[in-house]
Amino acid sequence: MAKDTKEKRKFAKKLLHKYRMVVLNEDTFEERFSFRLTRLNVFVAVGLSAIILIIGTTILIAFTPLREYIPGYSSAKLKEDAANLAYKTDSLQTVLRLNEQYLNSIKSVLTGEFDQTKLNRDSVLNATSEEVEYGNLAPSRADSLLRSQVAQEDKYNILPTATDNLDFSLFPPVKGSISEPFNLKDGHYAVDVVVPKNAPVKAVADGRVIFAEWTAETGYVIIVEHSYGLISVYKHNSSLTKSQGEMVRAGEVIATAGSTGELSTGPHLHFELWNEGxxxxxxxxIDFK
Incomplete structure (x- = not known):
């Protein structure tokens, strides 16, 4: 017991033993300054410095953007941006899917597999939404007859949104005589205009090219989507000057007339005009003369 007490006193004496640190000029050995130290003072100073350094580093990391550089830590701003990008990506995927369905419907017209409902954007959109059951809503026979009569009368009438707009007009795609007119009963949804080979084919209005490819039956085909729900179709061209996705102006050359495709018998333009499907x-x- 006495030995332990003696050791403790010896240790305490070492901690409190005073030392003098002197700084001298190396050349003249002149004393610049000096101060007294003890081991206890050194330990306390080093400990306090370490604590202050740790606290300062913690505050700096916790309340400054430096925390974003710590591996495994992501900022709230980055998380928000990632969520917004995910939402936008999902929306773009939906738009692309609907546009792809719409373009596939247009391609079905070019191949002769015509289904009127597939060319209506509203039909495409409604087909993607969930159907809700409301019970038995079947119309009566009189109502069905009336609906059928109205549908037949208005089926091929262009909507007033396109023709009643005073600022809206269509540019003739070509000038020439019509060899085969528009005929609903025979399924000829176009006019065939006789023109010289390589005659310029022009856009009837401002719009965007939604189809520009070669087909076996109708040769080089270009389709332009315009305002007011209008779509213009140009078939049997010898070449195309515009590609899918390009914007065109009214009167701008988009193709050259020809006689390409299996269904063509001579240089002419097969021109179709569609309104809301x-x-x-x-x-x-349009005046073609």
Whole structure:
């Protein structure tokens, strides 16, 4: 017991033993300054410095952007940006899917597999939404007859949104005589205009090219989507000057006339005009002479 007490006193004496640190000029050995130290003072100073350094580093990391550089830590801003990008990606995927369905419907017209409902954007959109059951809502026989009559009368009438707009007009795609007119009963939803080979084919209005490819039956085909729900179709061209996705202006050359495709018998332009998924007679709105 006495030995332990003696050791403790010896240790305490070492901690409190005073030392003098002197700084001398190396050349003149002149004393610049000096101060007294003890081992206890050194330990306390080093400990306090370490604690202050740790606290300062913690505050710096916790309340400054430096924390974003710590591996495995992500900022709230980055998480928000990632969530927004995920939402936008999902929306773009939906838009691309709907546009792909719409373009596939247009391609079915080019191959002769015509289904009017597939060319209506509203039909495409409604097909993707969930159907809700409301019970038995079947119309009566009189109602069905009336609906059928109205549908037949208005089926091939162009909507007033396109023709009643005073600022809206269509540019003739070509000038020439019509060899085969528009005929609903025979399924000829176009006018065939006789033109010289390689005659310029022009866009009837401002719009965006949604189809520009070669087909076996109708040769080089270009389709332009315009305002007011209008779509113009140009078939049997010898070449195309515009590609899918390009914007065109009214009167701008988009192709050269020809006689390409299995269904062509001579240089002419097969021109179709569609409004909201319904074919209309182009001669009612364009003067080809």
């Amino acid at each position: 319904n074919p209309v007679d182009p001669t009612q709105y």
